[in-house]
Amino acid sequence: MLWTDQTGQINQLIKIGAGSRMSDLKFVELELIKFQSSLLRRDMITGERYYRGDHDILHRRRMVIGEKGELEEVKNLPNNKLVDNQYGKLVDQKVNYLLAKPVSFESEADGYSKLLQIVFNKGFLRTLKNVGEDALNGGIAWLHPYYNDDGELVFKKFPGYEVLPFWADAEHTVLDFAVRVYQIEAYEGTTETIITKVEIYDKQGIHRYELKGFNLVPDVENPSSTHMVIEDDQGNTTGYNWDKVPLVAFKFNNKEIPLIKRVKSLQDAINTILSDFENNMQEDARNTILVLQNYDGTNLGEFRKNLSQYGVVKVKTVDGVGGDLKTLEITVNAENYKIIFELLKKALIENGRGFDAKDDRMGNNPNQMNIQSMYSDIDLDANGMETEFQAAFEQLLWFVNMHFVNTGQGDYSGQPVNVIFNRDILINESESIENCAKSTGILSNETIVSQHPWTTDVKTEMKRIADEKAQQQSEIDQYKTMFGGTGDGNEE
Secondary structure (H helix, E strand, C coil): CEECCCCCCCCHHCCCCCCCHHHHHHHHHHHHHHCCCEEEHHHHHHHHHHHHHCCCHHHHCCCCECCCCCEEEEECCCCCCCCCCCCHHHHHHHHHHHCCCCCEEEEHHHHHHHHHHHHCCHHHHHHHHHHHHHHHHHHHEEEEECCCCCCCCCEEEEEEHEEEEEEECCCCCEEEEEEEEEEEEEEEEEEEEEEEEEEEECCCCEEEEECCCEEEEEECCCCCCCCEEEECCCCCEEEECCCCCCCCCEEECCCCCHHHHHHHHHHHHHHHHHHHHHHHHHHHHEEEEEECCCCCCCCHHHHHHHHCCCCCCECCCCCCCCCCEEEEECCCHHHHHHHHHHHHHHHHHHHCCCCCCCHHHHCCCCCHHHHHHHHHHHHHHHHHHHHHHHHHHHHHHHHHHHHHCCCCCCCCCCCCCEECCCCCCCHHHHHHHHHHCCCEECCCCHHHHHHCCCCCHHHHHHHHHHHHHHHHHHHHHHHHHHCCCCCCCCCC
């Protein structure tokens, strides 16, 4: 069966669930509590937080050495918290490089390709782009296929930090079941409160709970259910389940490592160097250290604090010699900050495998070799990410094919389909057009058209070419009919 008919109670679903683990909610509770405080989940949240611009520098306190030699916070000194979000730019580069253009589906069955284009419409492509963003920030993101109120097969994304997967294999390719945890705002009377919702996805349905303390209690307002409910003409409803867990993992890489793990220290250093430079520029009184002569001295702890906080040094003269005031000038060298900033930015781009659009290689009229060289690093990540997304689409297509069968649109199970990610890469158009022209007679017209930089849809463009040729031939035929010539312009 493509769907499993489930008519029993939810408690029965849990009892006959995926092995003894699913029947033991205590196991899920313990694993869930551990997941919520795990380093893995913190890294996922950090990636999302940094992408949105909430960096650690925003929570920095200005510290000086106190009287006892320990650091203490001061609030009368400039404490700039500047964010230069190179990480967010890096994520946008990768997402738009691989997923900005529509995904193409190639299959020998024309009807199949058309059906896929209907399911994977522009709304889905927007969702897929957001999934790519979540996968970069968290190392992994999830798509949940389900039917909306209109009976349409649609897809909902879950970020990686919401889903605790339980894999059936060490390679993390077969999902046994998964637990989703998320929070919603609600009111208890007139008091706003946060409720933690938990959903367990397995082959027997979706089991819904609320996490209260360390215990899972059934969600009364949104009870457990099968994967879908079908209503017949008489209004009778029947619950059905997929034969697979309706969650598909989209991974940034096979290790599921977030991008932020590569570049966080460099991003923090960039923010710090900019903030410190701004602090030094604003500390006008600190550009000069005052040296007071013939004034009472003080202990070393107070001396260090006054030096850091007030920029004043107290010294005691000998034998009552008259006091004096001297200054030590401190110059902020902006060039040093600039050099360090450029080094950090370059290191972040290289470690994050992005590209610098202001690279010297892009000056004047860059050739295709220079452009490919600039994109070499981002291609490394794009290739790995595309491999993972291809595998994810293979799993996603199982649900789509079952949808086609169960809705009477045809059985395309096992039908080969090629999912093509059209990358958004800069090119030298003049050079590409010239190469296309030189390939005439060597490659097929369809191949040449597909490689032309102005082509957006190969099939549409080929149809336009055929229509133009047919129109030209029609005009030639009309000319022959009217003048009895050959139509080649050589008639006398």
